[in-house]
Amino acid sequence: MKVFNMKLGSIRYLIKEGFKGAWANRLMSLASIGVLVACMVVIGLAILISENVSLAVGTLEKQNVVMVYMKDYNWALYSDAANLPEGKRNGADKNGILKSDYVIHDEEEAKALCKKIEGLDNVDSVEYVSSEQGLETVKGAMIEGQEEYFDFLDDEYGNPISSAAKVTMKEMALFDKTVEEIKTLEGVDVVQSHSDLAAKIDTIKQGIYVAGFWIIAILIIISLVIVSNTIRVTLYNRKLEISIMKAVGATDAFVRIPFVIEGMIIGLISAVISEALIYFCYRVATEKISIMLGQVVPFGELAWFLLLVFVSIGIFSGALGSAFTIGKYLKHEGSEFTAI
Amino acid sequence: MSEEMLEQIVQISDHQEPAIEFRGVSKTYPSGTHALEDVNIRINKGEFVFVVGSSGAGKSTFMKLIMREEKANTGTINVNGFNLTKMRRKHVPLLRRTMGIVFQDFRLIPSMNVFDNVAFAMHVVGESGREVRREVSKALSKVGLGDKARSMPMQLSGGEQQRVGLARALVNAPDLIIADEPTGNVDPNMSYEIVNLLTEINKRGTTILMVTHDHNLVRDFKHRVIMLDSGRIVADNAAGGAE
Numbered sequence: 001m002k003v004f005n006m007k008l009g010s011i012r013y014l015i016k017e018g019f020k021g022a023w024a025n026r027l028m029s030l031a032s033i034g035v036l037v038a039c040m041v042v043i044g045l046a047i048l049i050s051e052n053v054s055l056a057v058g059t060l061e062k063q064n065v066v067m068v069y070m071k072d073y074n075w076a077l078y079s080d081a082a083n084l085p086e087g088k089r090n091g092a093d094k095n096g097i098l099k100s101d102y103v104i105h106d107e108e109e110a111k112a113l114c115k116k117i118e119g120l121d122n123v124d125s126v127e128y129v130s131s132e133q134g135l136e137t138v139k140g141a142m143i144e145g146q147e148e149y150f151d152f153l154d155d156e157y158g159n160p161i162s163s164a165a166k167v168t169m170k171e172m173a174l175f176d177k178t179v180e181e182i183k184t185l186e187g188v189d190v191v192q193s194h195s196d197l198a199a200k201i202d203t204i205k206q207g208i209y210v211a212g213f214w215i216i217a218i219l220i221i222i223s224l225v226i227v228s229n230t231i232r233v234t235l236y237n238r239k240l241e242i243s244i245m246k247a248v249g250a251t252d253a254f255v256r257i258p259f260v261i262e263g264m265i266i267g268l269i270s271a272v273i274s275e276a277l278i279y280f281c282y283r284v285a286t287e288k289i290s291i292m293l294g295q296v297v298p299f300g301e302l303a304w305f306l307l308l309v310f311v312s313i314g315i316f317s318g319a320l321g322s323a324f325t326i327g328k329y330l331k332h333e334g335s336e337f338t339a340i
Numbered sequence: 341m342s343e344e345m346l347e348q349i350v351q352i353s354d355h356q357e358p359a360i361e362f363r364g365v366s367k368t369y370p371s372g373t374h375a376l377e378d379v380n381i382r383i384n385k386g387e388f389v390f391v392v393g394s395s396g397a398g399k400s401t402f403m404k405l406i407m408r409e410e411k412a413n414t415g416t417i418n419v420n421g422f423n424l425t426k427m428r429r430k431h432v433p434l435l436r437r438t439m440g441i442v443f444q445d446f447r448l449i450p451s452m453n454v455f456d457n458v459a460f461a462m463h464v465v466g467e468s469g470r471e472v473r474r475e476v477s478k479a480l481s482k483v484g485l486g487d488k489a490r491s492m493p494m495q496l497s498g499g500e501q502q503r504v505g506l507a508r509a510l511v512n513a514p515d516l517i518i519a520d521e522p523t524g525n526v527d528p529n530m531s532y533e534i535v536n537l538l539t540e541i542n543k544r545g546t547t548i549l550m551v552t553h554d555h556n557l558v559r560d561f562k563h564r565v566i567m568l569d570s571g572r573i574v575a576d577n578a579a580g581g582a583e
Contacts (some may be wrong), residue, residue, distance in 0.1 A: 010466045024451075241460075244447055247407075248512065249437035250464035252430075 014254070018261025025234045025262075032230040033270045036317070039219040039226075040274035040310050041281070046215045047306060048282060050208050051297045057201055059295070067129075067192040068117060068165040068182055070110055074131050075162045075189050076102035103187040110163040113187045117165050120181050122174040127166040134161035162189060172202040220313060227263045227321030234262060235329055242329075256326045263322030267314025274310045279303070358418060359385045359516050359547040360406055365415035367401050367571075375401035377571045379415070383549065383564075385515070388542040390558050391551045393568035399551050402568060403520055406549070407441065408432050420515050437465055440509025442519040446501045448493040454480065454504050455489040461508045479507040483537060499530030506537060517541065519550040523557065535561055 022029045069075070076097045092098050104110050111128055118126040129137075138161060169178055179191050235242070245255050279299060286296045360383040367376040376398045383389050393399050404410040405417055408424050417424040420438040427435065448457050458476045462468075467475075480486050483503040493501055502522055509517055519538065523531035535550070535557050542548045552558060558565055567575035 010463070010468055013463050013468060240447060241449055244449070244460065244508075245464045246433075247436060247441045247447075248461040248464055248508075249433040249435075251433045254464055254466075 010254075014257045015261055017258035018265060021234050021238070021258055021262040022265045025230070025237060028230050028233045029262075029266055032226045032266055033273065035226045036223055036267065036270035036314065037273050037277065039223045040270055040313060041277055043216050043219050043309065043313065044274060044278040044306050045281075046212050047309065048278070048297070048302065050212045051302060053204070053208050055295060055297055057205055060197075060201055066167040066169070066179060066182070068167055069162045069189045069192070070104045070113060070164060070187050071102050071189045072104040072110065072131065072163045073097065073102055074159050078160050104163060107163075109187070110165075113185065114165045116185055117167055117182055120178060122170050122178040124168045124170045129164045129166050131159045131161045131163050134164055135159050172199070172205070175199070175202075220317060223267075223313060223317035224321045224324075227266060227317050228325045230266065231259050231263055231322040231325045232329075234259065235326060252327075252330050255330060256323060259322045259326045260319050263318030264315050265318070267316070267318030268311065269314075271307065271310035271314040275303070275307050278306060357385050358382050359387065359420060360549070361416075361418040362405075363416045365405065365412045365417055367398075367405060367410060367412050374571055376405070376412075379571075379573055381566065381573060381576070383547065385547055386542070386545050388539065388548040388561075388563040389550070390561075390563055390565045391549060391568065392553070392558060392565060396570075397568040398571040399568055400520075401571075403518060403549075403551060406518060407439070408435055437512060438514055439516040439518055440512065440514040442502070442505050442509045442517065442522045444521040444524040446493075446498075446505045446525070448501055448504055450493055452493075453489070454485060454491050454493070454496070457493065457504055458508045458511050461511050465512060475511050475513075476507075479511040480504075482510060482541075483507045497530075498526045499533065502526055502530070502534055503537070506534065510541065514546065516547040516549065519548065521551050521553065523552065523554055528556070531557060532560075539563075 077095055079101075099105060104113060107128075107130065110130075114126045114128045117123055167182070169175055175193070179193050182188060182191050242255055282299050286299075289296060360381070362379045362381045365376055365379040366374070368374050379398075379402070391399055391402060401410060405412055405424070406419055408419075408427060412425065415425070419435060422431075422435045422438075424435070449460065452460065455476055458479055459472050462472045462475060477486065477489070480489055483506050485500060485503055485507065488496065488500065488504075493504065496504065502525070506522070509519075517538065522538075523534055526534065531554060538548050538550065539561065548563075562579065564579075565575070565577045566573060567577075
């Protein structure tokens with residue numbers, strides 16, 4: 001007597017039975033595909049929205065740079081040290097400034113400080129901005145034609161802008177801590193930052209992640225229930241078959257497999273439809289939105305990831321939903337094959 | 341000792357092994373119904389046994405215990421070499437593969453033709469392809485339905501449907517056939533034909549256990565008769581022919 005010999009032919013038979021089940025129960029399958037597609041589309045939209053918000057927040061983050069101004073010659077020139085009476089200090093230059101009045105004496109030392117800042121944990125990048133570049137930036141921000149009003153700074157009084165480091169951070173949550181760390185470095189004068197903006201960005205990001213997680217979790221549970229219900233209907237339609245299977249010695253696994261396959265087929269079909277729907281919806285939506293926002297995540301970047309998510313949800317909810325239902329049935333009712 | 345004699349001794353000793361053995365078996369359902377009480381019975385391999393008794397006598401419970409659909413509260417049950425008292429649920433399919441079951445209501449799948457209904461029993465135990473085609477054809481020929489393989493169950497008479505059920509029970513070459521009132525839904529002539537078929541199968545060595553209410557069948561076919569009443573075996577007539 002042959003027992004527990006799952007041959008290739010058997011596997012083929014079971015897969016065929018799974019397809020037959022999905023087809024024989026097509027109205028119910030269609031209904032669950034509809035609900036699953038709705039769940040997946042919402043999940044897909046949640047992912048796309050989250051990605052786009054991340055992109056927007058990322059842009060904001062990049063703009064939220066910290067300017068670290070250094071204690072260089074220009075700083076000394078415009079600080080209290082420069083107000084010392086001329087001639088009283090030996091070795092002072094024409095502006096009355098001694099080398100010991102400031103910390104950063106040249107570009108080399110400024111760049112060394114930049115390196116130190118770059119070495120901090122939460123610092124993503126550091127860009128050295130010389131005082132000349134700083135002044136150009138200030139002038140550049142002026143209304144056209146007003147730049148010339150500031151020409152006197154170069155000629156008569158010297159450049160009031162200190163050398164600086166343009167710093168971007170990795171984690172906005174650690175923003176304040178990092179600013180404090182920068183302030184402790186020797187040669188740092190002031191740190192110009194917008195910590196409240198950083199906090200807001202961080203809150204938005206956290207909110208998106210939490211909301212996205214719950215939306216996806218709830219919808220996966222809904223998907224499971226939907227598939228489970230469809231399989232329950234198939235199960236009752238096929239009670240007779242199951243009773244005969246049990247009578248002739250089919251194992252629980254053998255009874256279970258076609259239902260699991262049926263669930264997976266429903267899940268897979270839903271995944272493919274969802275991907276197509278999301279593609280068209282996103283294309284139409286981004287055409288309008290990109291005009292307002294300027295920048296959106298291209299669908300192509302997320303297409304495979306979304307398909308992977310949908311297929312995983314489809315297979316997972318299909319297999320688990322049906323395995324759960326049939327398992328429960330076999331445990332409580334299906335083992336009694338004469339009592340149908 | 342000649343080889344022929346030795347073969348006979350082997351056959352006799354084989355036939356004396358129990359196909360079914362109940363020792364002090366009692367079954368009470370959670371509702372409090374005492375279905376069987378202290379049942380002791382031994383059915384040897386190759387026997388044909390009628391099980392008779394009025395409704396509520398315990399026939400169904402007797403059969404369910406053999407098929408391990410129910411578990412006894414006390415006593416031990418052995419079927420086809422399996423100790424059902426100690427058997428774990430996951431091993432029940434192994435037991436059921438040693439038996440063929442014929443139902444009173446045929447239990448044919450209406451959407452499958454005759455061939456597929458019989459083949460189904462082979463598919464679920466892992467058989468496929470050529471073996472299935474060969475064995476199903478053989479089983480259908482045995483029950484005289486070789487030419488109805490492509491018919492749908494609804495196109496067949498009650499007797500023919502029951503013969504399909506019989507072919508399905510036979511197709512996996514079981515050691516024991518359990519027939520639960522197989523003639524209950526067929527006309528008297530067909531009833532005789534079905535029991536004739538079962539007798540033919542029995543002659544080839546398969547143990548047959550048949551529950552019936554039909555006095556005429558019990559009288560005319562001289563097989564062992566076990567009579568149940570109020571959960572007890574009240575008669576066990578090895579010669580058969582009378583109740």
